[in-house]
Amino acid sequence: MIISDAVKYIGADDRNIDLFESQYRVPHGVSYNSYLILDEKVAVMDTADKRVEEMWFDNLERELAGRMPDYLVISHMEPDHGALIGRFIEKYPQAKLVGNARTFPMISQFFHEDLEDKRVVVAEGDELSLGEHTLTFYMAPMVHWPEVMVTYEKKEKILFSADGFGKFGTLDTDEDWACEARRYYFNIVGKYGMQVQALLKKAAALEIEMICPLHGPVLKENLDYYMNKYQIWSSYEPEDKGVFVAYASIHGNTAKAAEYMAEQLREKGVEKVVVCDLAREDMAEAVEDAFRYDRIVLAAATYDGGIFTWMEHFLHHLKAKNYQKRKAAIIENGTWAPAAGKQMKALLETMKDVEVLEQIVTVKSALSEANKEEIERLAESLCTTTV
DSSP states (O other): OBOOSSEEEOOEEESSOSEETTTEEOTTOEEEOOEEEESSSEEEEOOOOGGGHHHHHHHHHHHHTTOOOSEEEOSOOSHHHHTTHHHHHHHOTTOEEEEOTTHHHHHHHHHOOOOTTTEEEOOTTOEEEOSSOEEEEEEOTTSSSTTOEEEEETTTTEEEOTTTTOOSBOTTOOSOHHHHHHHHIIIIIGGGHHHHHHHHHHHHTSOOSEEEOSSSOOBOSOHHHHHHHHHHHHTTOOSEEEEEEEEEOSSSHHHHHHHHHHHHHHHTTOSOEEEEETTTSOHHHHHHHHHHEEEEEEEEEEETTEEOHHHHHHHHHHHHTTOOSEEEEEEEEOSSOOOHHHHHHHHHTTSTTEEEEEEEEEEOSSOOHHHHHHHHHHHHHHHHOOO
């Protein structure tokens, strides 16, 4: 990847990983991005995951071409970016480590190193001159760890955005940016919308011509598109008008009710209706779609007097990621003591600005003609109300 004459890409693709952070499916792998700035002084912008250790050091050595790094700028201490700091210190003992007041305690926790003579502690707005290139540091706490900071390079107008504007997938994966960036955002950063908004305000004051994230492609064109997506996502506004129908079915009868609901919504003119079997589909993608659309239908069987496992799991994820500003409808199922609906409603009501329709459709074992009429009315209510 070509950044510029002075700024080099030294990251690496990981095509063998199956679960990012041991929980998110990444069928197209992931990139661990890192950059090198060559000037009078040489700055390395983050390291990488231990999974690509040898590749990363080979890339660094190739681009250094015999020079020695003066600084390692550490924007984020999570091990997919900071795992190689210890070996970097051993290999380049002359280099200074640039971080903020929250960075260095974490380094000591991970590597147990005495860094007193290596630390360059920066705060909001501090600058570091490399020669023609000048780095300015902006704190981004809780996007998505407390020590995160981003770096702006003045000469080439580059924002090194840490995990911001990242996505799943290797750099050579040919796919739409928004889909995997959205799944990445809501599952990893989604809880911290307020903090992302604060960072976007700082970015708005900068003249940015390129965004270099720690995952995914370098963004060089139509930057307003990416900024707008982050503005929508971080403010928890629906991205699209549509209905996400999520179900957790044991023997298939709840699934039939959910599919019937989807049919009714389409018949009533809803153009975007997405149906998800929570037991079998990617949970991270289900979370993504829940945030993408302005309405949601939850259909679940009763299990052990509560909500069937996969729906309970899904609702836990939504709560943890700060789900809000949506309209919701509920379908429950139970053969002798339906109880899932009331409990789903109670969980939804703990979320900010989630309006739950009063009517709960109760299926007793299998979908009946009476149930179909109730679902038709529920679909009508969901279509005639807006968030």
